[in-house]
Amino acid sequence: MARKRITPGKIRLTEVAKLAGVSPITASRFFRNPEALSVGKRARVESAAKELGYVPNLAARALASQRTEVIGVLIPSLTNNVFADVLRGIYDALDGSRYSIQLANTRYSILLEERLLRLFLAQKPAGLIVTGINQTPDSRSIMETVDCPIVQIMEIGPSPVDMMIGFSHFDAAKAAISHLLAQGYRRIGFLGARMDPRVQRRLDGYRFAMTEAGLFDLRLIVTTAIPTSVTLGGTLFADLLAKAPDIDAVFCVNDDLALGALFECKRRHMAVPEQMAIVGFNDLEFMASSEPTLSSVRTNRYEMGRNAAMMVLETLDGRRPTEPVVDLGFSVMERQSSTRRN
Amino acid sequence: MARKRITPGKIRLTEVAKLAGVSPITASRFFRNPEALSVGKRARVESAAKELGYVPNLAARALASQRTEVIGVLIPSLTNNVFADVLRGIYDALDGSRYSIQLANTRYSILLEERLLRLFLAQKPAGLIVTGINQTPDSRSIMETVDCPIVQIMEIGPSPVDMMIGFSHFDAAKAAISHLLAQGYRRIGFLGARMDPRVQRRLDGYRFAMTEAGLFDLRLIVTTAIPTSVTLGGTLFADLLAKAPDIDAVFCVNDDLALGALFECKRRHMAVPEQMAIVGFNDLEFMASSEPTLSSVRTNRYEMGRNAAMMVLETLDGRRPTEPVVDLGFSVMERQSSTRRN
DNA sequence: CAACCGTTTGGTAGCGCTGTCAATAATTCT
DNA sequence: AGAATTATTGACAGCGCTACCAAACGGTTG
Structure with missing residues (x-):
């Protein structure tokens, strides 16, 4: 025995x-x-x-209480600077609390996301943070039946599964284009990589603004499914110039592309912003200290992560946030690279 | 009842x-x-x-078996690109295995590291990945008594707690300086931020190479405890120029600083590499596509993370790696920013 | 003084799984 | 063929903690 x-x-x-x-x-x-x-x-x-x-035995506690003190986080990429900032916010918010983080990488696949979601939920997490609003229908219904706080981050939309924090990528891109138009630029190119749903919505914003101004032209758009990089920014910018040599500005869906475009301009001895304006997206740290300084759309990534985690914590504490959907907004940082020196 | x-x-x-x-x-x-x-x-x-x-109940399993299928990872920073790459390697290696990752941020504090270590070990992790070789004596003895595989990453040293994978920061910096010397540069400045133990060893390598060449001069060194950034690179480079206006090259302990220095050169209309050579460290992606392209020391961060995780997995599988200490080496990527155009 | 109420404390069982050992079935060996 | 292994399978208890209920306690009230 x-x-x-x-x-x-x-x-x-x-x-x-x-x-x-x-x-x-x-x-x-x-x-x-x-x-x-x-x-x-x-x-x-x-x-x-x-x-x-x-030191308490967490496994025993989880088994006896039928719940864990783990908050699941699903993000599409570990490489992307953007998510590094979001994650930092989440970790900071949860630091000192009794909750820990279980991270998984969906690699921009909503099918993989669904599988990971099932895995997570089987372990009864205390809360969940997921990226974006484009989940599979199954993912959505799974999330709706589960009874832990869930925050969708990175963007906002009409029907949150539970809570939501982000900003409008459409509006942000539109604002960037408006800024360029106000500066007198007319042939504004678009550089996109990865083309995930959020980037797609930035393209929509670009298209809307350009169409509204009567300036939309398909030849101004260069996109690829390849993951973003500075090098790719240079390549795509060269492609764009080949397609539309008369452009006077370029809007890049992220700052890496913008930096690559800037370097490509230097290589070609094109003056920025005189001959070519450049606007990026996210406002990574280096944008403010390049030469020339690069315009970008500032997004509050760290705050997004931090608030998302805090929304989960508050809900777990019984103090549910009054507003389930938080728009963190954005701001167009107008710098040298898109300012016509009149 | x-x-x-x-x-x-x-x-x-x-x-x-x-x-x-x-x-x-x-x-x-x-x-x-x-x-x-x-x-x-x-x-x-x-x-x-x-x-x-x-779907198995992991809590029950952990309680019954007295061990978890979690691999603890202790890294000093979530912001740093370097660790993002390492992490990606770890996650990739563990993807599909039954192990999951528990991440904690030591914020470059070995005391916090010790506290986190105790927390982790109380939950009986399957394995552990820790950054560097500078742990507190208590941390070391705790790790030595615990009986799970432990890999120290980022650098190598004489007495691994268990396993180790990394490279010599001393040698890497020395090699970068040798390259600059071979190119004919003599007044080579040093830019350092954060100054964690690994950066310190890069400084040691710099000092060694410069002393050996009879060129060491304290005025050539500018360091700060402030976390690194591109902006900081520009600032420190300006400081360096103020201290030693006659420098003809600068070695930066990471690529962000190097990029900042490059922008500062542009701002001052200093020709790179003719008037000023720049060499960075880590060889981030953008180094190869800047204008001019920036020299750097390539470190194999992704492989480091990946191999570290694989070493843990193999040990758990009973196939312990034959070599407990792996030197991943480095390579000096000689690009335009440090190549005298004769 | 009994009845009542809210607060604090404890007893018991069980969360879902696996370690240990023993028993049985299938093979191999002499 | 019988003995000796080896491969499979199962019984049992318990991992360390908490949910649930009940009891004890302290204070009021009529």
Whole structure:
């Protein structure tokens, strides 16, 4: 027959309880809801735990309580600077809380996202942060039936699964184009890579603004499914120039492309912004210190991550945010690269 | 007295076993070591699991088996591009394996690292990946007593806790300086930010090479504890020029600083590489496509992460790597920014 | 003084799985 | 063929914690 599995010096809740002179369940409560204890016992358990160096066994807790203290995060890429900032925000917000993060990379595939979602939810996460609003129908219905807080990040849309924080990529791109138009640029090219849903919506914003100004021209648009890079920015910009040599400005869907375009201009001895204006997207740190400084659309990525995590925490705390959909907005940073020196 | 906690439609291992007509423990074995089952039962359990959509309860597994399938990763920064690449390698290597990743940010503090280490180890991780070789003495002894595979990444040194993968930052910096010397540069400045232990060792390499060449001069060195950025690169480079206006080259401890220095040169209309050579470190993607292209020291960050994770996996598999210390090396990428056009 | 109420504490069982050992079936060996 | 292995399978208990219910306690009230 089976034996007693001995666990030699390990400190369990029982040990703490014994030292504190209370029952295990009371000790347990101390770690979950100290308020529920009388002041005396609270102090006794606290000092006992400290003395023994007790660390709760999360697996046992999860098994007994049927829930975990893990917040699942689904993002499409680990490479992208944008998500690095978002993640930093999430980690910072959860730092010091009892929740930890389980990260998974959907690689821009909503099918993979769905699979990861099922995996996550099977472990009963405390909360969930997912990227974007384009999930598979199955993903959506799974998320709707699950009863943990869910925040969709990066963009906003009409029907949140639960909560949502982001900004309008359409409006942001439109604003960038408006800025270029206001500066007197007319033949404004579009450079896009990866073309995920959010980039697609930036293209829509570009198209809308250009059409409205009566300046839309398909030849001004160069896109690719290849992941973005600075090098690619140079290549795409060269393609664009080949297709439309008369352009006087280019809007890039991210800053890497913009930097690549800038370098390509330098290589061709094209003056920026005199002969060519450049506007990027995201406003990464380097945009403000390049030569010339590069215009971009600032998006509040760190805040997005931070707030998303805080929205989850608040909901778990029973203090559900009054506004389930938060528009973090954007701002067009007008710098040298798109400012006509009149 | 306590009641039966009913769990309505939930699919447990028992259900799968029942459907498959085997005992629960046999079904359990199917998920952990299918080879151990006879072909018939294996197929029966497999189809039963699929039919019921069974997903194992990881908390129960962890509690019963006294170990988790989590690999802890301790890195000093989430912002730094370098770690993004390393992480990507780790995630890629673990993708498809049954292990998941628990990430924590030490914020370049070895005290915080020690605290996080204790937290991690209390949950009995399957493996551990930690950054660098400068842990607190307590951290070291904790790691030495624990019996899971541990890989130290980013650099190599004489006494691994367990395994190690990285390269010599000293040699890498030395090689960069040798390259500049070979190109005929003599007054070579040093730009350093953050100054974590690895950056410190790059400074040591610089100092060694310069001293050996009889060219060492304290005025050539500008460092700060501030986290790195492109903007900071410009600022530090300006500081350096103020201290030592006669420099003809600058070695930057990372590529962001190098890019910042390049922009600052442009702003001052200093010709690169004719009046000023620039060499960076890490060889981020943009270095090869800037104008001029920027020299750098290529480090194999993705491979480092990937291999580190694979070393953990192999050890867990019982196939311990023959070589516990892996030197991934580096290569000096000689580009326009440091090539005298004779 | 009994009845009542809210707060604090404890007893019991069980969360879903696997470690250990033993039993049985299938093979191989002498 | 019988013994000795080896490959499969199963029984049982328990991993460390918490949900649920009940009891004890302290204070009021009529």
